[in-house]
Amino acid sequence: xxxxxxxxxxxxxxxxxxxxxxxxxxxxxxxxxxxxxxxxxxxxxxxxxxxxxxxxxxxxxxxxxxxxxxxxxxxxxxxxxxxxxxxxxxxxxxxxxxxxxxxxxxxxxxxxxxxxxxxxxxxxxxxxxxxxxxxxxxxxxxxxxxxxxxxxxxxxxxxxxxxxxxxxxxxxxxxxxxxxxxxxxxxxxxxxxxxxxxxxxxxxxxxxxxxxxxxxxxxxxxxxxxxxxxxxxxxxxxxxxxxxxxxxxxxxxxxxxxxxxx
Amino acid sequence: xxxxxxxxxxxxxxxxxxxxxxxxxxxxxxxxxxxxxxxxxxxxxxxxxxxxxxxxxxxxxxxxxxxxxxxxxxxxxxxxxxxxxxxxxxxxxxxxxxxxxxxxxxxxxxxxxxxxxxxxxxxxxxxxxxxxxxxxxxxxxxxxxxxxxxxxxxxxxxxxxxxxxxxxxxxxxxxxxxxxxxxxxxxxxxxxxxxxxxxxxxxxxxxxxxxxxxxxxxxxxxxxxxxxxxxxxxxxxxxxxxxxxxxxxxxxxxxxxxxxxx
Numbered sequence: 001x002x003x004x005x006x007x008x009x010x011x012x013x014x015x016x017x018x019x020x021x022x023x024x025x026x027x028x029x030x031x032x033x034x035x036x037x038x039x040x041x042x043x044x045x046x047x048x049x050x051x052x053x054x055x056x057x058x059x060x061x062x063x064x065x066x067x068x069x070x071x072x073x074x075x076x077x078x079x080x081x082x083x084x085x086x087x088x089x090x091x092x093x094x095x096x097x098x099x100x101x102x103x104x105x106x107x108x109x110x111x112x113x114x115x116x117x118x119x120x121x122x123x124x125x126x127x128x129x130x131x132x133x134x135x136x137x138x139x140x141x142x143x144x145x146x147x148x149x150x151x152x153x154x155x156x157x158x159x160x161x162x163x164x165x166x167x168x169x170x171x172x173x174x175x176x177x178x179x180x181x182x183x184x185x186x187x188x189x190x191x192x193x194x195x196x197x198x199x200x201x202x203x204x205x206x207x208x209x210x211x212x213x214x215x216x217x218x219x220x221x222x223x224x225x226x227x228x229x230x231x232x233x234x235x236x237x238x239x240x241x242x243x244x245x246x247x248x249x250x251x252x253x254x255x256x257x258x259x260x261x262x
Numbered sequence: 263x264x265x266x267x268x269x270x271x272x273x274x275x276x277x278x279x280x281x282x283x284x285x286x287x288x289x290x291x292x293x294x295x296x297x298x299x300x301x302x303x304x305x306x307x308x309x310x311x312x313x314x315x316x317x318x319x320x321x322x323x324x325x326x327x328x329x330x331x332x333x334x335x336x337x338x339x340x341x342x343x344x345x346x347x348x349x350x351x352x353x354x355x356x357x358x359x360x361x362x363x364x365x366x367x368x369x370x371x372x373x374x375x376x377x378x379x380x381x382x383x384x385x386x387x388x389x390x391x392x393x394x395x396x397x398x399x400x401x402x403x404x405x406x407x408x409x410x411x412x413x414x415x416x417x418x419x420x421x422x423x424x425x426x427x428x429x430x431x432x433x434x435x436x437x438x439x440x441x442x443x444x445x446x447x448x449x450x451x452x453x454x455x456x457x458x459x460x461x462x463x464x465x466x467x468x469x470x471x472x473x474x475x476x477x478x479x480x481x482x483x484x485x486x487x488x489x490x491x492x493x494x495x496x497x498x499x500x501x502x503x504x505x506x507x508x509x510x511x512x513x514x515x516x517x518x519x520x521x522x523x524x
Contacts, residue, residue, distance in 0.1 A: 011386040058387070078383070088386045121340070124273040124350045125320070129387065 001067050003101055004074065006047075006081070007093040008033065008062045013128045013237070014088065017055045018062070029053070029089060033064065036084035040077075041070035050103040050244040051110060051193070056236035058129065061092070061243035065103040101246075109173060109189055109245040114202040115238045116184040123182075130183065131202075131238035137184065137209030139177050144215035145208045146175040148222070149188070149201065156225035158201055159194035160233065168194060168225070177205070187242075196233050204231030263329050265363055266336065268343070269355040270295065270324045275390045275499070276350065279317045280324070291315070291351060295326065298346035302339075303332035312365040312506040313372055313455070318498035320391065323354070323505035327365040363508075371435060371451055371507040376464040376500045378446040385444075392445065393464075393500035399446065399471030401439050406477035407470045408437040410484070411450070411463065418487035420463055421456035422495065430456060430487070439467070449504075458495050466493030 008029075012018075016026040020034075030047060037045040050063040072080065077094035085091070100106075117123055117130035118137065149172045156168040174189040186202050204221065207213045213231070221230050270291075278288040282296075292309060299307040312325040334342065339356035347353070362368075379385055379392035380399065411434045418430040436451040448464050466483065469475045475493070483492050 009386055011389075082384060087384065087389045090384045090386050092383060121354060122344060122349065122352045124271055124352050125391065127273075127349045 001069060001099060003065055003067055003097050003099045004077065005063060005065045005095050005097045005101060005103065006033075006077065006091050008064060009060050009090050009092055010058060010062065011088040011128070012053060012056050012058045015055065017057070018049050018051070018053045029059075029062075030064075032086065032089055033081075036081050037066060037068075039084050040080055041068050041072060043068055043070060048103045050107045051241050053239075053241055054196075054236050056128075057239045057241070058237075059241040062241050063103045063107070063244040063246075065097065065101055067099070103244070106246055107192075107244050108247045109191055110193060111174075111187065111189040111242040111245075112193065112198045113240045113242050114186040114188075114198055114234065115240070116186070116206070117182055118179075118184050119182045126183075128237050129240075131234050133184075133206065133209075135210060137206070138211060139179055139184070139209065141211075141215045142177045142186075142205045142209045145205055145218045146177060146186075146188075148215065148218040149175045153222045154225055155194050155197055155222070157221045157227055157230045158197045158204070159227065160196035160200070161227055163195040165194060170194065170197070198239060199233045199236070200227075200230050202231075202238070203234045206234065207231045263331060263361060265327055265329055265359050265361045266339065267325060267327045267357050267359045267363060267365065268295075268339065268353050270326060271322050271352050271354055272320060272324065273350040273390070274315060274318050274320045277317065279319070280311050280313070280315045291321075291324075292326075294348065294351055295343075298343050299328060299330075301346050302342055303330050303334060305330055305332060310365045312369045313503050315501075315503055316458075316498050318390075319501045319503070320499075321503040324503050325365045325369070325506040325508075327359065327363055329361070365506070368508055369454075369506050370509045371453055372455060373436075373449065373451040373504040373507075374455065374460045375502045375504050376448040376450075376460055376496065377502070378448070378468070378500065379444055380441075380446050381444045388445075390499050391502075393496050395446075395468065395471075397472060399468070400473060401441055401446070401471065403473075403477045404439045404448075404467045404471045407467055407480045408439060408448075408450075410477070410480040411437045415484045416487055417456050417459055417484070419483045419489055419492045420459045420466070421489065422458035422462070423489055425457040427456060432456065432459070460501060461495045461498070462489075462492050464493075464500070465496045468496065469493045 018029045020028050020031045034045050045066050047064040047066040074094050074096045078091045081091045115130040117126050117132045120134045152171045154168050155170050170192050172190040178185050280291045282290050282293045307328050309326040309328045336356050336358045340353045343353045377392040379388050379394045382396045414433040416430050417432050432454050434452040440447050
């Protein structure tokens with residue numbers, strides 16, 4: 001049995017999230033990828049994703065893996081799978097990895113980006129890729145708040161209710177706000193994220209940027225651990241899974257590693 | 263009667279071009295704008311556009327004008343019209359202009375951009391806004407060819423057949439190629455453009471960039487004036503009407519000039 005790791009980018013606009021929804025035929029990223037891989041390998045393929053992005057959430061560097069006996073050379077995977085995929089999903093890289101590699105459990109860190117479009121005026125070109133904020137934001141305060149997220153914390157206050165997770169402790173390695181013209185990006189890297197965690201962090205930072213909260217509130221919110229005290233959950237279209245990192249030591253030298261020059 | 267000038271941006275993806283198509287109910291930019299303006303002014307509004315962009319072509323700075331007796335203050339137009347428009351069309355500016363101002367006939371220059379996405383790999387995020395070229399291009403040769411377009415020429419060789427136009431002479435003021443990471447932009451400013459002219463110029467430049475033609479061919483193509491000798495017409499999604507310029511002297515001081523801070 002061979003284990004394949006794929007790096008995948010997608011525009012999540014028309015998908016009902018990453019994960020296949022039982023009992024419905026709504027399009028999902030997982031379902032669409034599995035269909036293409038099943039055609040290519042002539043085996044029924046089940047993939048595992050590093051992160052289960054919600055409906056409308058995008059990815060520049062989602063990682064999936066799957067087991068297969070296919071004889072298709074790994075270097076042929078990106079172009080072959082892409083020829084079977086719709087225009088809004090693309091396989092960027094493929095490599096063969098050890099059988100114990102698991103896209104989700106082996107992941108050491110993930111980086112998400114939440115994008116704001118800061119303008120009084122709508123922009124017809126970024127409506128599916130950013131959340132528009134018509135008022136000016138205090139980026140210094142937002143960055144001060146970002147620094148309070150860094151480190152190991154209980155993120156119960158930043159998790160949507162109804163989550164089945166029992167351990168709410170996560171470590172944030174890096175967290176900051178950057179601005180480029182009208183685009184404001186909130187970038188966050190951590191060892192894992194709870195359900196809706198980035199969207200609630202972004203919503204809380206937005207309220208801080210608007211002066212509705214103090215940056216120092218973040219310490220309090222982390223300590224109290226009550227969802228209702230934190231900011232709103234921002235809509236999905238601003239969110240993008242940028243990359244998933246793996247400890248290189250847990251991967252033996254892969255049989256082949258292909259990165260197509262973009 | 264008051265004359266209003268609007269600057270409009272739109273994502274042309276789901277529209278059947280700027281101009282209302284007689285006998286069909288397919289959505290057009292003109293039809294959608296007229297509907298919103300008719301609701302706002304409570305008069306049947308007919309707009310004139312500076313350029314009739316094709317289906318799938320975008321605009322960052324299309325200009326339209328219309329006559330109306332409305333008492334709505336011009337400074338209220340952008341936000342009021344935008345509240346009646348779908349997310350993919352936005353009015354950026356509104357001003358009152360002299361009654362003889364005509365968005366098309368008064369236009370002194372237009373700037374178009376044709377965007378290439380230069381990568382072996384598809385990008386799910388720019389599929390509606392760029393034309394993908396998987397091979398590397400000789401930008402120096404393309405820019406050499408661009409310089410041959412500058413000046414007053416007969417562009418018969420760069421006009422789709424079946425055009426009703428009789429005068430094929432147009433003046434190109436500026437024309438160049440620029441690259442930013444995987445994005446290559448062809449920018450061209452002229453006093454007017456024939457049907458499909460920018461897309462045929464872009465198609466010819468692409469063949470030059472690929473080494474299929476010499477940059478010097480452009481002089482020959484302009485002289486011969488035969489459409490079949492020029493390059494292919496590239497698809498619409500790469501094209502965007504960036505701006506339309508008017509001679510400031512032909513406009514008397516407008517009653518009010520509103521530009522909402524973006």
